[in-house]
Amino acid sequence: MTADRPASHLFYQSRLRRPMLAHGEGVYLWDSAGKRYLDGSSGAMVSNIGHSNPAVLDSMRRQMELSTFGYRLHFENEPAERLATRIAERMPEGLDRVFFVSGGSEAVESALKLARQYAVARGQAERWKVISRFPSYHGSTLGALAVTGMSLMSAPFAPMLREMPKIPAPTCYLDRDGRTLEERGLRYAHMLRDEILRQGPETCLAFIMEPVGGASTGALVAPDGYYATIRAICDEFGLLLICDEVMSGAGRTGRYLASEHWGLRPDIVALSKGFGAGYAPLGAMVADNIIAETVIDHGGFVHGHTYAGNPLACAAGLAVVDEIDRLDLIAAAARQGALLKGRLEGLMTRFPFIGDVRGKGLLLAFELVADRATMAPLPVELNAHLRLVDIAYEAGLIIYSRRTRGGRIGDHFMVCPPLIVTDEQIDEIMEKLGGALEAFATEAGL
Numbered sequence: 194m195t196a197d198r199p200a201s202h203l204f205y206q207s208r209l210r211r212p213m214l215a216h217g218e219g220v221y222l223w224d225s226a227g228k229r230y231l232d233g234s235s236g237a238m239v240s241n242i243g244h245s246n247p248a249v250l251d252s253m254r255r256q257m258e259l260s261t262f263g264y265r266l267h268f269e270n271e272p273a274e275r276l277a278t279r280i281a282e283r284m285p286e287g288l289d290r291v292f293f294v295s296g297g298s299e300a301v302e303s304a305l306k307l308a309r310q311y312a313v314a315r316g317q318a319e320r321w322k323v324i325s326r327f328p329s330y331h332g333s334t335l336g337a338l339a340v341t342g343m344s345l346m347s348a349p350f351a352p353m354l355r356e357m358p359k360i361p362a363p364t365c366y367l368d369r370d371g372r373t374l375e376e377r378g379l380r381y382a383h384m385l386r387d388e389i390l391r392q393g394p395e396t397c398l399a400f401i402m403e404p405v406g407g408a409s410t411g412a413l414v415a416p417d418g419y420y421a422t423i424r425a426i427c428d429e430f431g432l433l434l435i436c437d438e439v440m441s442g443a444g445r446t447g448r449y450l451a452s453e454h455w456g457l458r459p460d461i462v463a464l465s466k467g468f469g470a471g472y473a474p475l476g477a478m479v480a481d482n483i484i485a486e487t488v489i490d491h492g493g494f495v496h497g498h499t500y501a502g503n504p505l506a507c508a509a510g511l512a513v514v515d516e517i518d519r520l521d522l523i524a525a526a527a528r529q530g531a532l533l534k535g536r537l538e539g540l541m542t543r544f545p546f547i548g549d550v551r552g553k554g555l556l557l558a559f560e561l562v563a564d565r566a567t568m569a570p571l572p573v574e575l576n577a578h579l580r581l582v583d584i585a586y587e588a589g590l591i592i593y594s595r596r597t598r599g600g601r602i603g604d605h606f607m608v609c610p611p612l613i614v615t616d617e618q619i620d621e622i623m624e625k626l627g628g629a630l631e632a633f634a635t636e637a638g639l
């Protein structure tokens with residue numbers, strides 16, 4: 194096989210090339226040609242406190258002068274110690290053991306492995322199945338992929354994966370069955386019970402879900418009763434509940450953890466994205482103290498990564514938590530999220546092909562449809578999820594999209610600016626988005 198000499202030696206998923214990033218400040222990014230973009234998706238829902246926050250940069254500079262690496266088996270380090278304490282303070286009672294990693298997939302891998310070791314330590318070695326939802330996204334490493342409900346991503350690796358059982362995500366907004374929303378939510382929750390019984394409860398280890406969905410479902414939120422029912426079913430059959438808050442955590446939905454909205458107490462939480470807020474590759478698995486202690490007592494947690502608890506990454510994370518508090522950004526996420534969601538809903542009168550607006554706080558999305566009454570998706574050939582993003586990008590607005598092929602959810606778009614977004618910047622998002630939707634409608638003949 195031959196190929197032309199590459200224009201770049203970087204190797205990504207595809208040949209898509211974007212302009213060169215020059216710098217960022219607040220909610221804006223500039224490319225090397227001087228063009229300004231409003232970061233309306235915080236990258237991939239990462240840059241929660243905006244770009245180039247001076248306090249975070251200062252904290253990182255100070256830490257760099259002291260040390261940037263000390264291996265875990267040779268030294269403890271203060272930023273890691275302090276960050277673990279700050280995070281534990283924000284967690285539900287008893288969920289206070291913080292295991293640092295460098296990203297979301299690692300946080301999920303760590304959660305799966307800890308759950309498994311906990312079962313083995315308690316003499317339940319037959320428990321290994323982790324039930325998850327379809328669609329869902331939990332990461333691209335093989336373990337996280339096994340619980341990810343996106344067949345396009347996992348299919349090429351099928352022989353290398355131990356396929357895990359999946360139940361449908363609670364896409365109640367698509368159901369037209371005459372039941373109330375709450376009844377529809379409970380129907381989805383009870384699918385977990387059915388699946389556990391089908392698999393054999395004695396083989397089931399855990400259930401993993403995103404309390405507010407990420408890009409795979411477009412900020413899917415279940416009706417209130419869903420969450421307590423899921424917790425009760427996990428308890429009834431002895432499954433651990435793992436909440437993947439990689440995207441929804443660190444304040445984005447208007448609470449530190451999205452699960453707090455429903456008083457839902459997970460046994461293990463995965464955090465990343467807004468946790469390091471784009472300043473350092475950082476993630477964490479936060480576990481119930483009893484789980485952590487039991488595993489340590491039975492020979493230790495057989496897992497870890499070289500960069501875990503890196504002092505520079507943790508100094509960044511510490512400053513991010515401080516900035517979230519100083520700027521009251523969790524309240525801002527709730528307030529500005531309500532404003533932005535209302536404005537997105539307002540677009541539905543102008544554009545009949547917007548079928549749904551959903552989400553919580555500043556974890557928001559809208560979905561495009563061919564027919565709002567039936568929620569039939571737009572024809573695949575329109576490539577709406579790519580075209581609208583490109584049109585908006587040209588206009589200087591970054592949004593994030595996906596189409597879950599083969600699933601029931603169509604083209605959906607995350608509108609998730611940094612939590613520092615002002616009213617005027619929301620106006621700017623809406624103006625650019627409105628223009629992009631207009632241009633897309635003309636192009637697509639809608």
Ligand code: PLP
Pocket residue numbers: 237296297298299301330331332333403407408437438439440465466
């Ligand atoms: N879990 C969720 C809910 C995510 O949204 C993502 C990334 O989008 C991941 C896990 C994987 O995180 P990472 O890309 O940092 O490995």
